[in-house]
Every structure is written in C-alpha cells, then in structure tokens.
Amino acid sequence: MQSKTVETRHAPVRCLEGGSGEALVYLHGAGGLTENDPLLAQLATKFHVHAPFLPGYGETAECATLRDMLDFTLHGWDVVEALNLKNPILVGHSMGGMIAAEMAAAAPNDVSRLALICPAGLWLDDHPIPDMFSLLPYELPKYLFHDPEAGAKLMTSGLDMSDPKFLQDYLIRNARQMGMAGKILFPVPERGLAERLYRIKARTVIVWGQSDRMIPPVYGPAFQSAIAGAKLVTIPEAGHMVILEQPAKVAQAIASLA
Amino acid sequence: MKFTWFNLMPWPYLPDDFREKNHSVWVDIDQRLFDPVKSNAVYNTYMDLLEYADTLGFDGVGVNEHHQNGYGIMPSPNLIAAGLARRTKSAAIVVLGNSIALYNPPVRVAEEFAMLDCISGGRLVAGFPVGTSMDTNYCYGQIPALTREKYAEAHELIIKAWTTREPFAFNGRYNKLRHVNIWPRPIQQPHPPVHIPGGGSVETYDFCIDNTYSYSYLSFTGYLRAKALLQGYWNRVEERGAPDKSPYRAGFAQTICVAETDEEAERLYWPHIHYFYNRCLHVYPGFADAPGYRTIKTIQAGALSQYAPPKGFGELTWKDLTEGGHVIAGSPETVRQRMEELIKGLNVGNIFCLMHVGNMPADKCMYSSKLFAEKVMPKLRGLFPEWESDERFWCHPIATRAVPGSLPAAPTTAPGAAPRTPVPAE
Numbered sequence: 001m002q003s004k005t006v007e008t009r010h011a012p013v014r015c016l017e018g019g020s021g022e023a024l025v026y027l028h029g030a031g032g033l034t035e036n037d038p039l040l041a042q043l044a045t046k047f048h049v050h051a052p053f054l055p056g057y058g059e060t061a062e063c064a065t066l067r068d069m070l071d072f073t074l075h076g077w078d079v080v081e082a083l084n085l086k087n088p089i090l091v092g093h094s095m096g097g098m099i100a101a102e103m104a105a106a107a108p109n110d111v112s113r114l115a116l117i118c119p120a121g122l123w124l125d126d127h128p129i130p131d132m133f134s135l136l137p138y139e140l141p142k143y144l145f146h147d148p149e150a151g152a153k154l155m156t157s158g159l160d161m162s163d164p165k166f167l168q169d170y171l172i173r174n175a176r177q178m179g180m181a182g183k184i185l186f187p188v189p190e191r192g193l194a195e196r197l198y199r200i201k202a203r204t205v206i207v208w209g210q211s212d213r214m215i216p217p218v219y220g221p222a223f224q225s226a227i228a229g230a231k232l233v234t235i236p237e238a239g240h241m242v243i244l245e246q247p248a249k250v251a252q253a254i255a256s257l258a
Numbered sequence: 259m260k261f262t263w264f265n266l267m268p269w270p271y272l273p274d275d276f277r278e279k280n281h282s283v284w285v286d287i288d289q290r291l292f293d294p295v296k297s298n299a300v301y302n303t304y305m306d307l308l309e310y311a312d313t314l315g316f317d318g319v320g321v322n323e324h325h326q327n328g329y330g331i332m333p334s335p336n337l338i339a340a341g342l343a344r345r346t347k348s349a350a351i352v353v354l355g356n357s358i359a360l361y362n363p364p365v366r367v368a369e370e371f372a373m374l375d376c377i378s379g380g381r382l383v384a385g386f387p388v389g390t391s392m393d394t395n396y397c398y399g400q401i402p403a404l405t406r407e408k409y410a411e412a413h414e415l416i417i418k419a420w421t422t423r424e425p426f427a428f429n430g431r432y433n434k435l436r437h438v439n440i441w442p443r444p445i446q447q448p449h450p451p452v453h454i455p456g457g458g459s460v461e462t463y464d465f466c467i468d469n470t471y472s473y474s475y476l477s478f479t480g481y482l483r484a485k486a487l488l489q490g491y492w493n494r495v496e497e498r499g500a501p502d503k504s505p506y507r508a509g510f511a512q513t514i515c516v517a518e519t520d521e522e523a524e525r526l527y528w529p530h531i532h533y534f535y536n537r538c539l540h541v542y543p544g545f546a547d548a549p550g551y552r553t554i555k556t557i558q559a560g561a562l563s564q565y566a567p568p569k570g571f572g573e574l575t576w577k578d579l580t581e582g583g584h585v586i587a588g589s590p591e592t593v594r595q596r597m598e599e600l601i602k603g604l605n606v607g608n609i610f611c612l613m614h615v616g617n618m619p620a621d622k623c624m625y626s627s628k629l630f631a632e633k634v635m636p637k638l639r640g641l642f643p644e645w646e647s648d649e650r651f652w653c654h655p656i657a658t659r660a661v662p663g664s665l666p667a668a669p670t671t672a673p674g675a676a677p678r679t680p681v682p683a684e
Contacts, residue, residue, distance in 0.1 A: 067404060067431075134285075134396060134544035138567045162566035168558075171565065175557050179403040179550025186548070187399045 001035050001044070001051075006082040010071075011063040013079055016051040019044025022258060023088040025080060026051040027096030030120075030132065030181040031144075031241075032173070033058065039093075039243040042251035046258070047089065052079045054096075056180030069184050069191040073102040077110075086110075090202070091254055093117040093243050094215070095181055098193065101223075104204075105196040113257040114202035116223060117250060118215050118240055120185060121193035127218050133178060133186055137161055137170050146211040146239040154244060197226035204230040207253045209242030231256075259601070259639050260652055262318035262352045263311030263627065264511065264610045267304050268329040268538050270617035271296065277571050282542035283328040285396045291328065300331070303620050305338060309345045310624060311613070314631035317652075318350035318383060320610055322476075323357055324390075325397040329538035329616075336370045343378035344662045350653045351378050354453055354474065354610070355385020359405055360398045363433045364412035368419040368440050375444035379659030382444065383652065385474070386413060387455040388462075392541065395548040403550030406461075408432045420449040451651050453509060453608070458487045459556060463494040466507070472608060472651040474509035478539065480583035481512060481600040488604045505601075505642050506651040509608030512600060513585045513615055516629040520588040526622055527615065528576050531585055534616030535574050585615075590633035597634060601641055608651065 001018040016035060024047035026040060033040075033051060043049045054072075055063035066075055076099050080088065090111050092100030097119025104111045123129070130143055138152075138161040145151025152161065159166040184191055204227045208220040217234060224232045233253040238245040272291060273279070280288060308319045321338045324330030332338060339353050351374060356367045367386075375382040388409050394400045400408065411430045418426070418438070425439035444450050452471040456462035466473040473491055475484055488508060495503055515531070517523035543565055547557070579585045586596045601609070613627045 064407075131396075133402075133548050134542070136544045136565050139544075167565050171557055172554055175549045175552065175554055177549070182402050182548070182550045183404065186401050186550075187395070 001037075001040060001049075003035070006052075006079065008075065008078040008082050010065050010075055010078070011055045011061060013055070013082065014053045014058050014060045015079075015083065016040065016053075017049065019047055019049045021047045023048050023050065023085045024254075025083070025085065025088045025090055027076065027090075027092035027100050028054070028057065029092075029094030029096050029243075030178060030185060031094075032177050037243070038247040039250055042247045043091075043254065046251070046255055050083050050085070050088070052083075054180060056176045062176055062180060066180070067183055069102060072099055072184055073106050076100070076103045077107060087112055089113045089115070089254070089257055091115040091117070092119060094240065095120050095185060095189075097121070098184065098189070098191075101193060101197065101200065104202050105193070105199040108199050108201040111202045114200065114204045115207065115254045115257060116204065117207045117243060118209060118212050118219075119206070119223060120189040120215060121191070122219055122222050122226075123188055123190035124218065124222060127216050129189060129215055130213075131187070132189075132214065133182060137167070137174075143214045144239055144241045146209065146237050146245055151239070151241065151244075154241075194226065197223070198228075200227050203257060205253050205257055206230055206232045207242065207250055208232070208234050209238035209240060209245065210234050210236045211238065212240045212242070214240035259635075259641060260317040260350075260506070260608045261635055261638075262320040262350070262608065262610050263308065263314075263316040264320040264322075264352075264612050265304055265307060265614040266322070266324075266330045266612065267301075267332045268534065268616055269331055270300060270533075272328055272533070272537055272617075274537075276537050277540045280540065282545060283538055283540045284324075284392045285326050285542070285545045287326060287328045292331075297331070304614070305341055305345075307614060307620060307623055307627075308338070308342055311627060311631075312342075312346035312349040314628060315635070316349055316611070316627075316631060318352040319346060320352040320354055322354050322385070323387070323393070325393045327392070329534065336374065339374050339382075340377065343374055343381070346378075346381075349381070350383050351381050352383040352453070352610075353385055354383075354455060354476070355387050357389030357394055357398075358386050358412040358416060359394060359400055359409040360389060361412070363435060364415050365419050365435070365438060365440055367412075368416045369442070371450065372420070372440060372442045372444040375446055375450055376442050378655070380445040380450075380655040381653050382446065382450045383453060384450045385453045385455060386416075391548045391551045392545045395551055396545050401550075402548040405551060417449065420444060445656060446654055451653060453651070457556075458490065459553065460490075460494060461553075463491050464498065467495055467498050467500050470650055472507055472509055474511070474608065474610065476511040476610065478511075478513065478535070478584065478612075480579075480585065481510065481604060482583035484510060484604060488606070492605060503605065504645050504648045504650075505605045505607035506645060506648050508604065508606045509610060510600070510604055510606045511610040511612055512597075513612040514593060514597075514626070514630060515585065515587040515613075515615065516590055516593050516626045516634060517587075518589060518629075520592055523587045523589070523592075524576050527587060527618070527626070530616040530618040530622070531576065531579060531587070532616070535579060535584065536571075538616060540571075590629055593630065594634050594637050597638055598641065601638060607642060607645065607648075 098121035
C-alpha cells in the first residue's frame with residue numbers, strides 16, 4: 001500500500017492507497033489500521049482501495065473540532081470529496097461501519113454499494129456491548145478474537161502484555177485513538193442510527209464473525225432488517241476482528257457487491 | 259494557616275476479602291455491600307463528626323463529591339453542606355467541590371452554592387473539580403475527550419451568573435440558556451473564593467493563576483510524593499509572573515492521626531489505616547483514566563504497571579505508610595514536626611486534614627481530632643506570618659449571622675394584630 005495525505009476542512013488526512021479496479025473506500029474500526037492490514041491486501045487484488053485514517057489514528061493528528069456524529073459523518077464525505085471519488089464502494093469495520101452507515105443514510109443518492117463489517121451503531125438492551133473503553137489490554141483479546149491466544153500475539157506483535165514498551169505505546173495510541181472514538185462510542189456506542197437506517201438505498205452486505213464477543217452476532221439481523229434488501233454473511237471461526245482472522249472470506253463477501 | 263477537617267465518608271463495612279472478591283470499589287461496586295438501614299447511623303455519625311470539628315476550632319469543614327464509590331458515600335456534597343451550614347457556627351463550609359461539567363445546566367451549581375453561602379452567612383468556599391474519570395466518565399457518562407471543554411464552559415457560565423446583575427443569554431456549545439438570572443445570589447462578592455483540585459496538568463496551574471483560585475492537590479499518598487507536583491505548580495506561578503507566591507494559592511490533603519504517643523497512635527489507628535489503604539483503594543485500573551480524559555503528555559509521564567495483568571495484592575504496613583508520608587501519625591510532637599515539614603516543604607497554607615480514616619469509630623476520630631486541634635494546630639498557626647493578611651482564598655462571613663433555631667415562642671393567638679385597646683373618646 002502507498003500512503004498519501006489529503007487536505008480536508010478539519011484536518012489533513014493520511015490515507016493508504018493501493019490496487020486497481022473500482023474505487024473502494026475502507027473506514028477502519030476503533031482499534032485503528034496498519035499498512036500491512038491483510039483485508040486491505042485482499043481487497044487491493046480487485047479494487048482501487050482508499051483507506052483514510054480518522055484524526056487521532058496513525059499519523060493523522062487529533063482533531064478537536066470533530067465532536068459529534070454529524071461531524072464524523074460529514075468529515076467522511078469531506079474525505080471522499082478530497083479523494084475526488086464519485087460513488088465509491090463504501091466499506092467500514094466496527095466504528096468505521098457505523099460511520100459508513102451514517103454516511104449512506106445521510107446521502108443515500110451518493111452511495112450505491114455498502115459493506116458493513118460487524119458495525120457499531122445499534123444498541124439492544126438484551127445484548128449490551130461490553131465497555132470497551134475500560135478494558136485493559138490483557139482483557140481485550142477474549143472480546144476481539146475467535147482465538148484469543150493467537151489474537152493477543154497479533155495485538156502485541158509478539159511482546160508480553162506486561163512489557164513496559166508495549167504498555168507505553170499501547171496507552172498513548174489508545175488515548176489518542178479511543179479518545180477520538182469516544183466522541184461517537186462513549187459510553188454507549190449508539191447515536192440514533194436506528195432512526196436513520198431506513199434512508200439507505202445502497203445494495204448492502206453485512207458481514208459478521210460468528211464468535212464476535214464485542215458486538216455479538218445478534219446485531220447482524222438487527223441491521224439487516226432495518227436496511228432494505230441487505231444481505232447478511234456470517235463467517236465461522238472469526239470474532240470481532242474477522243478482518244484479521246478471515247480476511248479472504250470478508251473480501252469475498254464485499255466482492256459480491258461489485 | 260487554614261485547617262479544614264475532612265471526611266471522605268467511607269463505607270465502614272467492606273468485608274475482609276473485599277479486594278479478592280470484588281472487581282472495584284468504584285463505578286461497579288456490588289450494590290449488596292451497601293446497607294441502607296446501617297447507613298442511617300453512618301451518615302449521622304459522619305455529620306456529627308463534621309459538626310464536632312467546628313466546635314474544636316478547625317477553620318473549615320470539608321465535603322466532596324464521588325459517585326458509586328465505597329469509600330465516599332457522598333454523591334451530593336451540597337446536601338451534607340446544607341446540614342452543616344445550619345449546625346455549625348464558625349467554620350468555613352468547604353465544598354471541594356461540585357464537578358461542574360456534570361450539572362445540567364451548571365447554573366444549578368451557581369444557585370446551590372449561592373443558597374449555601376446565604377444560609378451559612380457567607381461561609382462558603384467553593385470547589386470546582388473536573389472530576390475523576392471514574393465519576394465523570396464512567397459513572398456520569400461524559401465523553402472523555404470533551405469533558406474539559408464542557409468544564410471550561412460550565413465555569414464561565416457559573417462565574418457570569420454570579421457576577422452579572424442583569425438577565426443574560428448564554429449561547430454555549432453545551433448550554434443554551436435564554437434567561438440566566440440566578441435568584442438567590444451569594445453573599446460573598448464578587449463571588450465566594452474558589453479552590454480547584456488538580457492532578458498536575460499545566461493547564462490547571464494556569465487556570466488557577468489566571469483567576470486567583472487556590473490550587474489543591476488531593477491525594478492519599480502524602481506529602482513526600484506530592485513534592486514534585488507542587489514544585490511544578492510553584493515554578494509555573496513564577497514563570498507566569500504571578501504577583502506573589504502566597505502559600506494560600508495552594509492546598510493539600512493529608513491523612514493525620516494523633517495520639518498521646520507514637521506507640522498509642524499505631525495501636526489505636528492501624529486497623530482503620532489498614533482498612534482504608536489496603537481495602538478501600540481497590541479501584542479497577544481500567545476506570546482510572548478513560549482514553550481522552552488526560553492529555554498524552556500526562557500519560558507519558560505516568561506509571562504503567564497497573565495496566566499489566568495483575569499479580570496479586572500487596573499489603574502496605576504501618577511503617578510503609580508513616581515513613582512514606584501517606585499518613586502523618588504519632589504523638590502531638592511527632593505530628594507537629596511532620597506537619598511543619600509538609601507545610602514548609604510544599605509551601606501550602608490550606609490543609610485538608612483527613613482526620614477520619616476508613617472504618618474509624620467516632621470515639622477514636624474525636625480523640626485524634628481533639629488532640630490535633632489542641633496540641634498541634636496552635637503551634638502551626640504562625641508559620642507564614644508575612645501572609646497572615648492574605649484573605650483572597652478564604653471566605654468572608656458577614657459579622658452578624660442568623661442563629662438557627664431562633665423562632666419566637668409559638669403564638670397562641672393571631673400574631674401581628676394590634677392589641678385590642680379601647681379608643682379614647684374625643
């Protein structure tokens with residue numbers, strides 16, 4: 001993947017870019033994005049992929065003027081505009097899925113294909129989502145991964161969870177990223193999306209990891225029933241980080257939109 | 259010197275194995291550990307002790323705000339302060355304070371503090387903390403990265419409400435009010451003195467310097483560990499060219515236990531010190547600092563080990579706690595020496611004396627408080643003679659104050675009517 005910076009009203013936005021084919025915009029989750037993301041690599045074999053970093057993530061600086069859901073939604077469209085794209089395939093994972101769904105609901109005539117990968121944005125009282133903000137690093141893998149042990153290794157790049165270097169990097173990155181994410185996810189990751197999903201006109205595929213313990217798979221049908229004609233794909237042996245655990249299967253589900 | 263008698267109001271019945279069996283003392287503490295019937299005596303004893311402190315000659319009695327917390331059962335300090343405003347005579351009512359970002363709208367704080375000032379006859383000292391992450395973010399749901407912006411707006415609104423004599427419109431980001439016009443307003447003019455509890459950020463230092471507010475460091479870890487933080491504050495006071503370094507620009511909270519001898523102090527107070535330091539302070543580290551609540555710079559400077567997988571609980575001993583300065587305990591002379599070291603070392607004029615600790619029963623707390631008031635406090639009073647007349651950071655009560663309970667005898671006939679007297683004939 002290549003990397004470039006585009007200017008937007010609120011902040012300069014760092015953006016990963018690669019592959020060729022139809023334009024696809026990928027919005028990352030609250031945990032962020034790396035250059036060697038396996039899903040981006042898969043998608044780049046079929047699409048021209050653009051993956052912008054939300055302010056506070058990667059090299060994109062935090063942005064105090066993005067405060068609420070509407071700010072995030074319009075910023076998403078500002079980035080699409082800055083990338084000079086028309087009607088890209090819009091893909092989002094977790095928090096990115098929430099933003100993508102909001103973008104598609106806010107401008108239903110500007111997006112005709114939408115992929116939501118275990119998106120945030122709904123709240124079911126009987127299935128509360130864990131408080132991801134208070135979880136300590138060593139507690140996260142069991143919520144995020146089908147295989148927590150393998151997941152922990154992915155999170156730390158092999159370092160021990162008590163390693164001071166890991167903790168220092170993690171805490172600073174976490175404060176920047178989750179500080180920003182908290183504006184739309186804290187303390188309950190719901191900002192009224194349920195009232196707006198009906199507006200989406202895009203052909204939509206919803207992808208869920210069958211062992212997602214962060215946003216449980218029961219949220220899949222909730223999204224599906226609120227978006228006309230949406231297709232739901234459940235992937236076994238994958239948790240909330242289905243994008244790392246089963247990237248090929250996720251890419252395949254997204255490719256069905258093309 | 260200003261000595262404020264402080265009680266966090268800990269729940270005194272946490273079980274012995276509390277730490278081993280419970281996730282956290284704060285935020286998600288087990289509901290069943292609170293016994294409302296027992297709390298009747300707990301609250302009344304705690305309020306009695308605050309009133310007792312007034313009779314001993316402490317300059318202030320202090321209350322603070324915590325939510326869903328096993329060592330601070332005071333979600334509304336203003337309710338306790340209202341009781342104290344009536345039942346104490348001379349002490350300042352130090353409310354340290356109201357987490358102003360949590361009140362909707364924050365004019366509620368301007369109003370309640372005004373009521374407290376009016377009822378107490380101008381004895382209010384007002385505190386405006388940002389609030390801990392546990393209280394503000396995890397219990398009261400404020401978005402961490404927006405908390406400080408909301409706090410700053412609430413502060414602006416409260417001060418404006420206190421000092422503006424015409425109704426005004428306030429078009430804030432978090433508060434839209436067309437008619438701000440608080441009724442009542444405080445006795446103290448232009449407004450009661452303000453103390454700001456802080457945890458070492460430069461922004462808070464500057465906020466206090468710019469507004470002539472007192473900066474308070476409220477920790478439980480004692481004066482030896484506080485040295486660097488308060489030195490940072492005093493350096494900043496100098497850097498910013500503040501007109502003076504009056505010790506009343508700063509306050510510090512210290513756990514204090516006094517007995518006749520050092521040995522007696524250990525014997526009397528150790529169980530309660532142990533209860534507080536080894537049981538009550540069991541806070542799940544994930545609640546300590548919601549991402550976005552603190553600045554990156556503060557995190558870079560902080561300790562990390564609490565975020566690693568736990569390896570069992572350490573026990574602090576009496577020796578650890580007294581030598582480490584968490585607790586100043588011993589005979590009046592021992593306590594005097596260490597308090598003098600604290601006061602001079604940190605250059606602080608406002609001391610928040612944590613005289614009730616953990617599950618300490620009333621009699622021990624009274625014994626310790628009385629010894630401190632009679633045998634220690636008088637010897638510390640004159641430590642800053644050159645600043646004795648600095649009244650910027652303390653309350654200014656009115657000279658003649660109402661005496662609660664001064665109703666006349668219950669009337670037996672309709673009051674106010676002129677006695678029926680025969681009209682003299684022309």
